[in-house]
Amino acid sequence: MNPASTAESLSARLAAIASPQRMRIIAVLYAESLHVSELARRLGMSRALLYMHLTKLEEAGFVVGHLEMSDGGKALKFFELVPFAITIDAAALAAAVANDPEAET
Amino acid sequence: MNPASTAESLSARLAAIASPQRMRIIAVLYAESLHVSELARRLGMSRALLYMHLTKLEEAGFVVGHLEMSDGGKALKFFELVPFAITIDAAALAAAVANDPEAET
DNA sequence: TGCACGTGTAATAGAATTCTGACATGTGCA
DNA sequence: TGCACATGTCAGAATTCTATTACACGTGCA
Numbered sequence: 054m055n056p057a058s059t060a061e062s063l064s065a066r067l068a069a070i071a072s073p074q075r076m077r078i079i080a081v082l083y084a085e086s087l088h089v090s091e092l093a094r095r096l097g098m099s100r101a102l103l104y105m106h107l108t109k110l111e112e113a114g115f116v117v118g119h120l121e122m123s124d125g126g127k128a129l130k131f132f133e134l135v136p137f138a139i140t141i142d143a144a145a146l147a148a149a150v151a152n153d154p155e156a157e158t
Numbered sequence: 159m160n161p162a163s164t165a166e167s168l169s170a171r172l173a174a175i176a177s178p179q180r181m182r183i184i185a186v187l188y189a190e191s192l193h194v195s196e197l198a199r200r201l202g203m204s205r206a207l208l209y210m211h212l213t214k215l216e217e218a219g220f221v222v223g224h225l226e227m228s229d230g231g232k233a234l235k236f237f238e239l240v241p242f243a244i245t246i247d248a249a250a251l252a253a254a255v256a257n258d259p260e261a262e263t
Numbered sequence: 264t265g266c267a268c269g270t271g272t273a274a275t276a277g278a279a280t281t282c283t284g285a286c287a288t289g290t291g292c293a
Numbered sequence: 294t295g296c297a298c299a300t301g302t303c304a305g306a307a308t309t310c311t312a313t314t315a316c317a318c319g320t321g322c323a
Contacts, residue, residue, distance in 0.1 A: 060181045070246065071172030074311085076165045080255035083248045090269060102312055104271075120270090127269060127320055138247040141175065143188045143239055150185035179281085195299060207282055209301075225300095232290055232299060 063149045066139070069113035074098070075106050079134065082116060088129035089118075107132060168254045171244070174218035179203070180211050184239065187221060193234035194223075212237060 069075060074096075081087065081095055089107070093100045110116045111132075118132045175181065179201075186192065186200055198208045215221045216237075223237045 060178045064176050064178045067172055067176035071169050071176045073165045073169045076251050076255050079248055080252040083252045125321060134248055140245040142243040143184055146181045147185040147188040150181050230291060
């Protein structure tokens with residue numbers, strides 16, 4: 054089991070993929086790594102919006118971005134998928150909640 | 159694999175559990191079925207709010223509610239957990255996206 | 264020099280979620 | 294009769310998420 058799986062962190066991770074738009078991003082990156090502008094074209098999405106989604110995915114650890122030099126010498130920001138597999142059931146959720154700081158109020 | 163797993167439906171299902179509050183609800187119900195008012199007390203949550211969360215969980219198929227008669231003859235609304243296990247990886251997401259209506263514009 | 268293409272971010276509007284508080288209604292019981 | 298406890302819903306506030314538009318800046322190249 055994931056050691057540091059609090060309800061908070063698990064929730065953040067799940068929320069990151071529980072979005073149709075971000076699922077599409079992952080689906081495209083699953084086929085091939087692309088740089089931001091190209092990815093935006095494939096998805097028919099504005100770059101600004103795509104950045105927002107990519108940031109969330111990266112914070113949650115599903116993708117990583119890195120700069121790469123193109124043949125022409127231009128810097129391109131490539132994103133690639135980080136392999137993952139999450140299994141959730143009632144017991145896993147209960148465990149995550151149990152690991153929680155219990156900080157309320 | 160789930161047959162009717164579109165990005166839309168999978169997203170709805172994931173979004174339902176990707177909430178710390180709803181995780182707590184599931185964690186409590188994992189230990190024992192309770193009626194709404196009692197559940198609200200356990201969680202320190204208003205009934206109105208709890209209803210909202212329970213409705214989402216029920217729509218997503220994680221819990222089911224049913225009326226039960228208490229010893230005293232009062233009707234209590236009990237909720238219990240529906241067993242589930244979801245596994246998500248990049249391939250599953252890509253497949254869900256592929257099953258999609260592709261309805262844009 | 265100016266165009267095409269790329270990164271990155273700020274401001275803002277719009278939409279959806281979450282949460283609170285109040286209300287109507289019903290039952291058992293002292 | 295009145296209190297305690299239950300279900301169920303509504304209106305509105307507060308907050309977060311999503312999306313658009315515009316801007317600043319850099320590089321290659323005809």
